[in-house]
């Protein structure tokens with residue numbers, strides 16, 4: 001049996017509670033609140049206690065999907081990425097970078113948010129980037 | 136937040152307005168409970184009688200969208216009784232006279248007429264807040280999701296400055312960020328007008344700096360906001376939309392309009408961990424990985440940057456979002472070559488002054504609160520200690536303006552929306568969590584028993600709720616939490632989507648839609 005824990009930060013609300021995810025043989029089995037966290041001092045709310053459930057939900061998306069003749073079909077990463085990039089490039093070349101918009105995520109990490117706005121600004125040349133914090 | 140969560144528990148007075156803290160930010164509520172135990176005065180202003188109201192020293196139920204009037208009224212009484220902090224006003228602020236002049240006419244009598252709050256309660260709030268050694272303001276989307284959202288926030292800043300409750304421990308104006316990394320998304324430049332660290336895109340120095348670090352030409356034109364992008368898709372000026380980890384089909388107002396806009400896109404790319412209603416409309420869906428499957432950082436509501444650590448391998452064939460973005464950028468011919476999130480954070484620190492002193496190594500332990508300008512800096516517990524970012528704090532004289540939409544004979548009820556404790560935002564994650572989903576598996580409409588009686592509606596009845604934009608069906612809950620004339624719906628449920636009803640009217644500056652106020656009709660379903 002391979003047991004390990006990972007100290008991390010809750011993905012739900014802006015409190016940012018810290019907890020350990022307990023991992024047994026590659027599966028998260030439980031959550032332990034971090035007692036030394038200055039934010040939650042060993043406590044969690046009901047969402048934090050159950051945070052691992054959605055991660056391993058059978059409903060997770062596990063393969064890229066491409067719409068073909070109106071219906072979704074599973075695709076390889078190469079196919080999905082090539083399609084996305086070539087369509088973006090075509091639209092940029094024909095109508096300019098400002099005809100593309102980006103919606104960033106308040107659930108993604110800082111690093112991912114940084115890269116996403118860099119993609120918009122540096123690769124597409126547009127400042128059309130926003131997120132749903134107003135909502 | 137200008138101050139830290141832990142400081143709340145030593146505050147002598149806490150004013151909670153437009154935040155259902157126990158449901159939406161439970162671990163902030165814990166600090167409020169502790170402050171109360173230590174003798175703090177608790178003031179709660181909320182149209183719904185939320186859990187925190189039950190333990191408040193003063194609870195008031197303002198009419199929807201009348202916050203500016205309430206706050207002006209409180210300031211009127213404070214000035215009338217001389218409870219303001221004259222020293223702070225003179226040393227640290229400017230524009231005080233204009234506000235003094237403005238609030239002169241906001242007598243308790245007039246304010247009571249607008250807000251529906253008894254005059255003596257307005258005076259009591261002014262006394263508790265105005266005479267406290269330290270007073271903190273806590274607010275959330277109940278303040279910002281209005282056409283007067285910016286006015287509301289500025290009014291709260293006025294109140295804090297008037298009483299000298301800024302730049303000190305256990306005081307401040309403290310917005311609770313709705314989603315876990317909203318703070319970080321803003322800090323990282325996920326906004327149309329600023330680069331990371333709130334550096335304006337239309338200032339030449341900033342543009343030059345980023346052009347040299349990123350090695351490419353950049354646009355000096357401010358970009359489009361979410362609502363403007365949706366409008367652009369509808370009118371054809373925007374051709375493509377790339378959505379990462381958001382679900383505008385449920386989170387945005389006036390769903391019918393959003394759907395029309397998204398369907399008009401020549402290319403809709405959705406990157407998410409679940410097949411959301413927004414993904415259903417996409418041309419391509421890219422499976423990202425959840426927070427448990429990758430390294431990185433989040434920044435919480437008190438500006439604390441904390442580590443996210445990988446616990447398990449990406450589920451299925453999903454990939455961490457940073458890798459997906461990098462792959463697409465490289466295919467577009469703009470090279471990105473980061474070998475880890477840590478390498479990305481190094482670049483963030485290089486370009487973002489408030490994050491300059493942050494490294495993964497330094498984040499071990501408690502994390503760091505920005506501003507953290509260099510590697511020797513301990514981080515910043517509360518802001519504006521000796522000066523405001525602009526030097527002096529600026530007062531804004533603000534008048535009350537009514538909400539964009541009003542009730543009438545056809546739509547006689549006021550509707551407001553919010554969260555419930557076991558669910559989160561559009562439900563994408565919580566409804567895929569069996570424990571949470573089984574607690575509250577479906578949406579509902581809260582209605583006062585008096586109103587329900589008039590309409591012949593009983594607890595659990597199926598009703599039709601319609602606004603000027605849409606119609607949905609849901610079940611009723613009869614409760615005194617809402618007063619007569621007001622109904623409430625959570626917005627987590629796609630089958631009874633509250634945002635099919637809400638009003639997309641925007642705050643003119645912040646472009647926040649007025650999700651918290653609209654007019655509806657309620658009828659027993661046939």
Ligand code: SF4
Nearest residue numbers: 010012013017045048
């Ligand atoms: S455990 Fe609860 S209070 Fe803490 S961050 Fe998660 S959702 Fe928020």
